[in-house]
Each structure stands twice: as structure tokens, then as C-alpha cells.
Amino acid sequence: MMEAFVYNAHPARVIFGSGTLRQLPTEVERLGLRRVLVLSTPQQEKDGRATAEAIGGRAAAVFAGATMHTPVEVTEKAMALVLAERIDGIVAVGGGSTTGLAKAVALRTDLPQIVAPTTYAGSEMTPILGETRDGVKTTQKSPKILPEVVIYDVDLTLSLPVALSSVSGMNAIAHAVEALYAQDRNPIISLMAVEGIRALAQALPKIAEAPADRKARSDALYGAWLCGTCLGAVGMALHHKLCHTLGGSFDLPHAETHTAVLPHATAYNAPAAPEAMRAIAGALGTGDAARGLYDLAHRLGATLALKTLGMTEHGIETAADLAMANPYWNPRPLERNAIRDLLARAYAGEPPRA
Structure with a gap:
């Protein structure tokens, strides 16, 4: 006999394949975004700027300060740019650090997110955020944290060491x-x-x-x-x-x-x-x-x-x-x-x- 259980499916749009990042501008437009903030780590800033160029006129700014464990002070710097540039959506192309920052911004603003992972971290599929403040990492869960669109492009992982x-x-x-x-x-x-x-x-x-x-x-x-x-x-x-x-x-x-x-x-x-x-x-x-x-x-x-x-x-x-x-x-x-x-x-x- 099957045991009783509860299953909550999280709403998300997943695009999986090779070369799928080319669909990013279309997804930005589909969500009605006009002033997108592109996030990256300092090491992937070049990729972040290339992503902004691919998006075109709907990309308003690039923030290349994402780092592991999502420190609150880094999120606050990104938030200042969100406010200054009147950002209406987030695009994150990178690993767990970049995805974490996108989710931290979304928690504070409820802005829609499009995430294209370059590693196998998996956090892009969760409504969970782990943030670090004063050396203590805490987790929280909210529908605001879950990305609206995840673009899995195998090509992005080919250069992963x-x-x-x-x-x-x-x-x-x-x-x-x-x-x-x-x-x-x-x-x-x-x-x-x-x-x-x-x-x-x-x-x-x-x-x-x-x-x-x-x-x-x-x-x-x-x-x-x-x-x-x-x-x-x-x-x-x-x-x-x-x-x-x-x-x-x-x-x-x-x-x-x-x-x-x-x-x-x-x-x-x-x-x-x-x-x-x-x-x-x-x-x-x-x-x-x-x-x-x-x-x-x-x-x-x-x-x-x-x-x-x-x-x-x-x-x-x-x-x-x-x-x-x-x-x-x-x-x-x-x-x-x-x-x-x-x-x-x-x-x-x-x-x-x-």
C-alpha cells in the first residue's frame, strides 16, 4: 500500500539543450522586461558583458560582484544598482554564486529572474536562499526566490574545468x-x-x-x-x-x-x-x-x-x-x-x- 504523501510542484520554465542560450533575448522579451541587470562573478565579468550585449537594448547594467556564500554586503551593493538603474528583471549566467545573488535580489524585490547555469550546482531550481552575515550562513525559503526561467545550455558547461x-x-x-x-x-x-x-x-x-x-x-x-x-x-x-x-x-x-x-x-x-x-x-x-x-x-x-x-x-x-x-x-x-x-x-x- 502506498504511504500518504504531499507533493508540491514548483512553477518554473525550463529550456534544456545545446545552444539554448540564444533564446535568452526572446525570454527577456517574453517576460516584458525592459531594464535587465546582468549578474556575474568578477572572474566571469567578460561573459556577463557578452550576455548584456546579446540581450541588447533591454540590458541596463552589469554587476560583476557575485561571490560564494552570498554575503549580505555584496547583495546590498547590487541592490543599490537595482534602484539607481530602475531594474525590472535579473539575468544570471554562471554558477551557484551568481545564482545566489540573483535570488537574494529577487527576495528583496520580487523581480523576475532568468538563470543560465554554467555548473551543476542545481540551486537554480530551488526557492531556497543561503545568505551569509557576520560569518553565519542562514537559509530561507520563499516563492520570490525561485527563478522564473532556467536555460540549460550544454555548451556553457563544455569549458568547465x-x-x-x-x-x-x-x-x-x-x-x-x-x-x-x-x-x-x-x-x-x-x-x-x-x-x-x-x-x-x-x-x-x-x-x-x-x-x-x-x-x-x-x-x-x-x-x-x-x-x-x-x-x-x-x-x-x-x-x-x-x-x-x-x-x-x-x-x-x-x-x-x-x-x-x-x-x-x-x-x-x-x-x-x-x-x-x-x-x-x-x-x-x-x-x-x-x-x-x-x-x-x-x-x-x-x-x-x-x-x-x-x-x-x-x-x-x-x-x-x-x-x-x-x-x-x-x-x-x-x-x-x-x-x-x-x-x-x-x-x-x-x-x-x-
């Missing part, structure tokens, strides 16, 4: 892993989660071997879309709480931190979520979910030690305390010492242990 492709893909997998044991999980999202994990687990090693493999890139982007949809539809648990804590408080790189922590958070929850673990292991083609995630990341050459990412050893205790404060729901009750041990293994890059 292998190292970033790997950790970005592992970050996406983390969304699907937690969706399978989320408190508000449902069979529709679980189907997407398993398919997203499978697609990425098969595509990422091929990308590592042949970065220009267009089919592998397409499969990875497809998987990232599914995993992002999972993150937007159901709640997060211990893994995301830990990564938000580590990112906001220690300024660790976002995708790399997700990659290092995921096997350990999965192992922590394994005893309390056996069905989810079987589904994850099956999608990975392995016998053990946590070890399968660790082995996949290792095969991709990803950094698996938080100490290599810049975390100090004394931060283990601090992070454990922060994880216990304002915790997310989790299938296994939170035990401070067990979480401390989890973090210690992730700090050292050791294999996961239940």
Missing part, C-alpha cells in the same frame, strides 16, 4: 541523497533523486576522462537539473546543515565542502534510513551508499579532506557545536560526539564509518 565539474556534480548528488530520506519525501521526488544520482555517477567519470564529451556533459547537466529539483521540493537534513556551517563560518569552498562531507553524513544517517541507502547504492552501482560516494569522489580526484580546503583542526569542535544549534530535521537524532567524530574523519579525509 574537470576539477570543478567533479565537485559541482558531487554537490548536486548531495541534494538527491538527502531528498531520499527527507522528512517530507515523496515518491515523485524520490524517482528524480535516484535518476539524478545515476545520471551524474555515470557521467562524471566520463567527463574526467574526456572533458569535451558532449553526451556526458548533457547527461551531467540533466542529472544536475533533477537533483536541484529535489533540493527545491523537500527539506534538507544534517549534510546541508554541516556544509552551511562550514561554508559560512570557515569560508570553505561550497562544492568542495559538500564533496568532502557527503560520504560521512550519509554514513551517519545510514542506520536510520535503510531504504534510502539501498536506493543510493543502487544508483551508484555499488553495495554501500556511503562508501560508494567516497569512492566516486576519490575516482574523480576530488579533495576529500577538509583540512586541505582550509579548515583548522580546532574548528572541528566549533563546527560540532554549531551543527547542534538550530538543527535541521534529520532521520537519525543528532548526537554531538558522533557529529564531532564525523567531522574529524572528514577533516582528515578518511573513509566514512557508520
